[in-house]
Amino acid sequence: MTGHPTLAALRVPGLRRYLAGQLPSVTCSWAQVVALSWVVVERDPDALGWLVACQFAPSLLLGPWFGAVADRHDRKRLLMLAEAGLGVVAGCYAVASAAGILDLPLIFVLAVTWGVINAVDTPARRSLVPMLVPSSAAAGASALSGTVLLVGMAAGSAVGATLTATVGVTITFAANAFSFFADVVLLATIRVGPSPRVRRAAGQIRDGLRHVGRTPELRAPLFALAVTATLGFTVQVSVPIFVRVSLHGGPGLVGVGLTAVTAGGLVGALAAAARGEPGPQALPRAALVMATGLAVTASAPTTAVALTGLVVVGAAWSAFIAFVLAILQRGDPAMTGRVMSLFAVILLGGSAAGAPLTAAMISLAGPRAALAVSALATLAAIAGRRALLSRPNVGGASTSSSCHERRPGPSDATPRSG
Template identity: 60%
Template structure:
């Protein structure tokens, strides 16, 4: 899949509507990330890691269960419910900010609520996307979805910096709440085939773990990603602290740092989309680039060098992420919800664990130390991925039964 074939999923009307909802929602969500980072850095910089952890820890605790839910029920309705819940949480942020009550305990409470809802949103979303296009176009749909998400994240980082400095955090939270309403409305217009609706049965969550563990083409890239997500890509914590402490940066510089890393991620996603299914050494090579970029960031003497290296890290991160997603979406359709919930567990749960680690390390060893740890983690991920030389499955033989997996 390369060149024009990457765009084939856009022929699907349901997929186009899904992407339109993302174009509305994602920039506003990432503007909220910038606004919330600024609020926490102003209140208590050392708490940044714990706030991020509260947002993502529920995926570690509830992700596998929500993945089973995504395999049992209608995925579109589950996603609509999750998006509505995230919109109401954003509205709660705005209301509390308007009344001057946005204290650290309130931020922590709302962050935890956001995390619980997001733990359902992720597997429902990842499992729905392949249903919106013909099976052969699923990797392209994943790549395009990632591209739109990163375009939104890049634009949202700049939007967040602009809104926080010009109109304040309350307006930023309010805009995000409205964007979720628009996304839910678009999802309601999508017509898609029935979800697998797996019958409730014992050990379904455990079966999902066993299937993934006994399928090397899925297990190896996910293990590599788990190391990087936990110890390397802790940007929501490490970047605001680094920019504030090392370069005396305010909301504008923090937003700029997020913007360039997301712009790099966009480039990486576009390259991954053009390449199609990843090659044998793609995961390892992406981690090697990540390790190099993190070393340069840790040693960056100026803002310009730091921004360039963060851009390169963004390229490597998104290329890695899209490659792992493409490999995971070769899973058996009836297992897709559980497989993607384990992806969410690794990605978001890793972020939940990595946030406090990055905060504590920055306090104990300096604000550059999290990037040095990230370089080491990416090197470990190279060692995990290279010996196995991840081999994408042949599309004609992609379906592995649960019995084969066990």
């Protein structure tokens, strides 16, 4: 299959069906986020943070183990089971809401259940996508998947607000449940080759960690992701406070600021999809653009300049994530589930740890200083990535056959195109 990786990926019927199921599912999932947040805030605003913790903690604690599970089993079947499970949880929200028994304890139980199932869903999904297309189109498939995710997030927020205000949270939960079961039906129609299963054995999680540790082309982007997710992309905390304190804006402007980041993210995803396979310099360039956007926002004299900077930040962060995923998916197929679970743990863990760190930094030095530190941290992440790529492999083993992101050198006159 020739041509641009993204166009080549779109020609594959299985990927088109996968994306057709994902778009409504992601949209309805984010509609549920809005509805559930509204339910919790009505009961106790202080409980909203605990709701987020209940949803994310299982991925942080169980992610690596479920990554090994994804490598041991058929990934399509595992994803179908996870999607069905998420649909059941959404249905439980709908039934409990209709019965008038959706109180905080039940919400927390369902949120933890959702988090556990989602911890299975993430590595299964991430490792299935490259199996749907030829290897030459894997980067395009990853970028398209990320684009669908961002479109669904943006649309879902609006849909959730509209449904919650017009027909209520019960219908919103029910719509999400239906979207998951519809996705399961579409997944069942996709023909995909056998998953590269790994036999169950002791120490498989440690094997996955060691594989990343001794493979510079994997550990370097994961390190850059960890630093950037923790200290670089902190907009969920820094933007609202920056808008209120530095720009003297109200809730409306806070929404505009976050929308600017989301809109930029969609642009970045489309740009990554258009680029296709990332070359050796794609990741550092995305980080440099992101650092520039953060610096512009930190020093912005007007609201218009600040919003422009936030659009740039969102676009660069989205491209950064797409490039990291494309690089990680080039590795050993038998390790993909564990590598993808580690990606999810780092991304979620970095975001969870970065929020209180950013809040403390803002309290000490103000939101502009926090944004400036984020810019410096993003640059430091790429410097660390370069240092890790330059270190010899542990044990002196070559990894060139398992991962294609090569260190730039005299023989690399032209980076890989895409």
